[in-house]
Structure formats: C-alpha cells, structure tokens
Amino acid sequence: MSTECMFCRIVDGAIPATVVHETDTVLAFRDIAAQAPTHILVIPKVHYADAAAMAAADPALAGEVLAVAGEVAKLDSVNATGYRMVFNTGPDANQTVFHAHCHVLGGRGMTWPPG
Ligand code: 5GP
Numbered sequence: 001m002s003t004e005c006m007f008c009r010i011v012d013g014a015i016p017a018t019v020v021h022e023t024d025t026v027l028a029f030r031d032i033a034a035q036a037p038t039h040i041l042v043i044p045k046v047h048y049a050d051a052a053a054m055a056a057a058d059p060a061l062a063g064e065v066l067a068v069a070g071e072v073a074k075l076d077s078v079n080a081t082g083y084r085m086v087f088n089t090g091p092d093a094n095q096t097v098f099h100a101h102c103h104v105l106g107g108r109g110m111t112w113p114p115g
C-alpha cells in the first residue's frame, strides 16, 4: 500500500472521507467534487493502478467492486432512475488518481457519448 496514493490514505484513515458503504475488501465514499447529485467512488482497499490491472490480478475483487457499486446505487435510491458506472483509465480518459475506482454517478440525466 503506497502512502503516496491519495486513496490508500483514505483507506488508512489518514485522509477523511464521507464513507457510504464498506466491506472487508471494498470502500465506497462520496467524491469530493461531485459531478452529479449522486457521485460515489468505489475502490478496492488494496492498491491497483487502474481497473484493468485490478481485474487482471484479482477478478473476484473486481466483481466485489461492481457489486458494491450496485449496492450504493440502491442506498442513494438511484437504482430505479438509473446511474452510470465509470472507470477512467489513462490520460485520454482523464484519470487523475491512479488507484482503481468506479465512479457511480446518478440523480440526473446524462448524455451519451460523454465529453
Ligand atoms: P479520476 O479523474 O481519476 O477518474 O477520478 C478521481 C476522482 O477522485 C475525482 O472525481 C476527484 O474529485 C476525486 N478525488 C480526488 N481526491 C479526493 C479526495 O481526497 N477525496 C475524495 N472524496 N475524492 C477525491
């Protein structure tokens, strides 16, 4: 676990976050700069640089991240109206934190394709 990594520090409790849900392996917390009424980040507690690296190394963990994403959508009551799960990966996707995370975005209509 890297202390240089912002999300590892949130897992450690060194940086506070508004936690929505937690399992043994996954943490879900509200994005500090919400882009929608519901904007929750779902992360594995262990460090992987991005979702593809996580899925390649530990497919079961990737499944747990997806399951928690579905759970927090229910907790925020956006499961009926719909929501988006986004894994930004690399520069063209504007990934800024290199610890795998799923954005769960909902509570408003969204355009497709994204900008
Ligand atoms: P990315 O651009 O890498 O897909 O998304 C990173 C997300 O992490 C951004 O939406 C950003 O607002 C969020 N973020 C960055 N630092 C923090 C933080 O310290 N706390 C929380 N809750 N969110 C953060």
Ligand code: ZN
Pocket (backbone or CB within 6 Å): 002, 005, 006, 007, 008, 009, 046, 047, 048, 098, 099
């Ligand atoms: Zn990390």
